[in-house]
Amino acid sequence: MISFDFVSASDVGSAVRAALAPASKFVAGGTTLIDLMKLDVERPTLVIDINALAQGDASLAAVTELPTGGLRLGALARMSDVAWHPLVRDRYPLVSQSLLLAASGQLRNMASLGGNVLQRTRCPYFRDTATPCNKREPGSGCSAIRGLHRGHAILGTSDHCIATHASDFAVALTALDATVQLRGHTERRIRFADLHVLPGTHPERETTLRHGELITAIDLPALPYARRSTYLKIRDRASYAFALASAAVALDVSGGAIRAARVALGGVGTKPWRSREAERALIGKMATVGVFRAAANAALASARPLRDNAFKVELAKRTLVRALMEVST
Amino acid sequence: MTDRDATPSVGAPLDRVDGRLKVTGSARFAAEFQVPNVAYGVIITSTIAKGRVREVDASAALRSPGVLSVLTPQNAPRLTGQLPTMRRPSVLQDDRVHYNGQPIGVLVADTFEHAMAASALVTVRYDAEAPVLDFGAAPRNPPESVRTLSGERTSTRGDVKAGLAQAAVRIDQTYTTPIENHNPMEVHTTLAAWEGEQLTLYQSTQGIFNVRNVIARAFGMTPDSVRVVSYFTGGGFGSKGAPWSHEMLAAMAARVVKRPVKLALTRRQMFGPVGGRPQTQQQVTLGATRDGQLTAIRHASTSNTSTLENWVEPAIAQTKMLYATPNLETQYDLVRLNVGSPTFMRAPGESTGTFALESAMDELAYALGMDPVALRLKNYAERDPETGKPWSSKSLRECYALAAEQFGWSRRTPQPRSMRNGRWLVGWGMATATYPARQLPAGTAARLMPDGTVEVRAGTQEIGCGTYTVMSQIAADALGIPVDRVRFALGVTDMPENPASVGSFTATSSGSAVHEAATALKAKIELLVPGGLASTAASDIVAKNAGRPVEVTITSQPRPEQQQYSMHAFGAVFSEVFVDPDLAIIRVPRVVTAHGAGRILNAKTARSQIHGGVVWGIGMALTEETLIDPVTGRYTNADLGEYHVPVNADVGRIDVHFVDEKDSHVNPIGVKGVGEVGITGVAASIANAVYHATGKRIRDLPIRLERVLLAN
Secondary structure, eight states, X not given: OOOOEEEEOSSHHHHHHHTTSXXXXXXXXXXXXXXXXXXXXXXXXXXXXXXXXXXXXGGGGSEXXXXXXXXXXXXXXXXXXXXXXXXXXXXXXXXXXXXXXXXXXXHHHHOBHHHHHTOOOOOTTTTOTTSOOTTXXXXXXXXXXXXXXXXXXXXXXXXXXXXXXXXXXXXXXXXXXXXXXXXXXXXXXXXXXXXXXXXXXXXXXXBOOOTTOEEEEEEEOOOGGGGSEEEEEEOSSSSSOOOSEEEEEEEEEETXXXXXXXXXXXXXXXXXXXXXXXXXXXXXXXXXXXXXXXXXXXXXXXXXXXXXXXXXXXXXXHHHHHHHHHHHO | OOOTTOOOOTBSOOOOTTHHHHHXXXXXXXXXXXXXXXXXXXXXXXXXXSEEEEEEEOHHHHHSTTEEEEEOTTTSOOOOSOOXXXXXXXXXXSOEEOSTTOEEEEEEESSHHHHHHHHTTOEEEEEEOOOOOXXXXXXXXXXXXXXXXXXXXXXXXXXXXXXXXXXXXXXXXEEEEOOBOOOOSSOOEEEEEEETTEEEEEEOOSOHHHHHHHHHHHTTOOGGGEEEEOSOOSXXXXXXXXXXXXXXXXXXXXXXXXXXXXXXXXXXXXXXXXXXXXXXXXXXXXXXXXXXXXXXXXXXXXXEEOSSOOOOOOTTHHHHHSBOOSOEEEEEEEEEOSSOOOOOOSSTTHHHHHHHHHHHHHHHHHHHTOOHHHHHHHTBOSBOTTTOOBBSOOOXXXXXXXXXXXXXXXXXXXXXXXXXXXXXXXXXXXXXXEEEOOOOOEEXXXXXXXXXXXXXXXXXXXXXXXXXXXXXXXXXXXXXXXGGGEEEEEOBTTSOBOOOSOTTOIIIIIHHHHHHHHHHHHHHHHHHSTTGGGTSOHHHHHHHTTTSOEEEEEEEOOOTHHHHSBOEEEEEEEEEEEEOTTXXXXXXXXXXEEEEOBSOSBHHHHHHXXXXXXXXXXXXXHTOOOOBOTTTOOBSOOSTTTSOOOOGGGXXXXXXXXXXXXXXXXXXXXXXXXXXXXXXXXXXXXXXXHHHHHSOOOOBSSOOHHHHHSOO
């Protein structure tokens, strides 16, 4: 860990102004940043504590109803608080489940939503400065492709990076078509699906955030049929492990026919993976296992597995089929 | 005050006498000792797996705030003594790199934070060579370099060829287990303080005398120039049985900076520098008659070692004594890899070996169409089949019966995939557990104080198993006094010497010594005052002893029966698994064990030992595996987030039972020890249950879900 300056911001404006300094980082729960600083992977020279922002504007850490019927999730809200919020549990079970199936109780009590969606990959080579990694040190090479990659992505990979996006919550958000409220020198709104970018030839670029921009809220649009939704996560142990494969799904079924569908996959993508291919394979069809399997095949059609993670293709398909079965019965 | 009414304590589920200290944070572990003027050491490790350190550039680190010194292979003091050949340390005496993560330097600063910050500024240049990392392709060690601790490489009894020729059914399979690392909660820690030529080490260890002796030898000192203090150790599981590199590096650094140096490993440094279980590849051949009588067993185990030493995982030990077969062949082989040295890890040998043997026995039961318990009873060894000696005691038959009964085994339908619970496939599997009961000489001093307390001192260790508690119970019973009148002290090399807390030695060895010392003290008191503490107040007894505490010091020696009998704890493990038929998720809702382990000193701490063994067995079966990059030899899951031990949610109900077993031969207190036997057999019972649930025989640990998903 290197020496760094630490300031505590009292309002969004001053936080964003402070963040104009180069090599600055916001810290909320610190469950990603502090780890990576100890590992010497993140080397900010200025750390801006944003926890006090919610004292001036409680909505920054709250769940509030939007006039459209959706919900606004304050970026400083803690994972646990949002997961157990009655409106979230009622309208968006997949969001609640994605939060509760992540990390551990202690981490969920600390981690903020904004930090969750910006968490860095768990690729062991990214987290170990002794090994080359294009994401950490552009141009140094990808250790995972030639090394161990059982946990790595099979969708959205490039020859430069196969690191999995680790967030469960982000998978639910991408399924819901959430939007993100940002504050930099101006305010702007982007689709959640546009927040993360594929690694391509520049895996060090992970988001479309501008330097110093702060996520202030995540908006969930009204989606009545999301009451029938789920987040299914498959992992190596029953708790406190990242997904090998996961599926966030919502189905609108009427008379056995699928009128609308949302499908996203986790544990397999370099970014939270919305599968419009799967959705297209579902909409207008009857809710049967055969149709679900066809959708799963469509979702994984572009998968590029390697030696250790080849099983993820079949596992992700089965995970998606199971999730679809759960919300259709 | 007299002690007419003291009720026996041994066997009772007494709460830990040190429980309050631990839950209030008052128990002092190595890193918590405070000494004036302490400095902090951080180990710098290699980032290549093979080659030489050409240059360590510490110039930036030395300019960093608070840095006192950086020791490297270039400038480290030369040790004048002799380094151990087992757990051969990396203490900067040469520039050779044997594995990725090897200590190649130590940085000392005035604070921990300064030390950590500066350590990131050290740059190292290497002459790198291509490491050997592929177990399958690595050359095998020459046979003469392959020796277990007992000296054997191969063994033969009877005629295996003839035995196999008689066999109507034969199983011939290969089983593998991965490299694992111990990962006790407390990382290895040393605080080294010199006073002139006298060195004190406050130490996280399982063996204070091992530390004293090895360090003294390395520094060319007499053993009494080194004092080791260890009141509490936060788990060791074999990794802390003797010193590695960090103790010597801390002592060396303390001498250079002329200040005490505190040095705790990072979690990453727990992978490589302090041992682990090696990878094993075990071929088991079983031959049996149609009615299940074993006609031959062949068991060959190849395990990896490091390029620093030849350490053989004794995975075949149980195969020689568990089943009555006249014909047996065993063989060990080694491959040398550029990885950290392997070492003892909870039930070394029996944990990995029972996975292979007890999986093969299950395969044989299926091949014969025989119940797995019945097959084991059919081949029950009434005497040790290897030595021909009688057992000091053996209750395995009773263990099978009790565990089967408690588990409900009779309701099992043997056909794979024949049992369900909703969507889950249900599997029931079982296996045999065993671990030797051994004893080493151990000393104890005991003295009666005028206030009626008895101070008992033995240089053993508290590694979390309950040593303070059970030793207090043993002393109290031998003296006929209540437990709270015993003051038991351990963990300093000024005390009478005891063996390391390894190999389930503590209860047998130190327990016998405490018993003998307390018994001798009672006799001495009764010589002074007929009737002893039962008739006379302690103050009067001490007065009668010229005002001095009445004191004895003894050394307990193993008895001749050690040579006359074969001594082992045995047990039976029955496991239930639920397997998702599509997603291959495996859950272990229930494990039932029954063990015969001689006298149980404390029903509560003994249960905890077995419970912990079963939890670890679940991890060994399903999740635990050290991952090493095949190109660079870098440990890639070197933290507790990615090195998957079971979390609470992975552990279902564990029912622990002990069979009442009286053993008058094993040692004076009839104890076999329960520290290791609990993990043995567990992985096999779970793998056997997975087969029963799915019809898929997984012979490679851990049983990761893709191994089930993709198996035919």
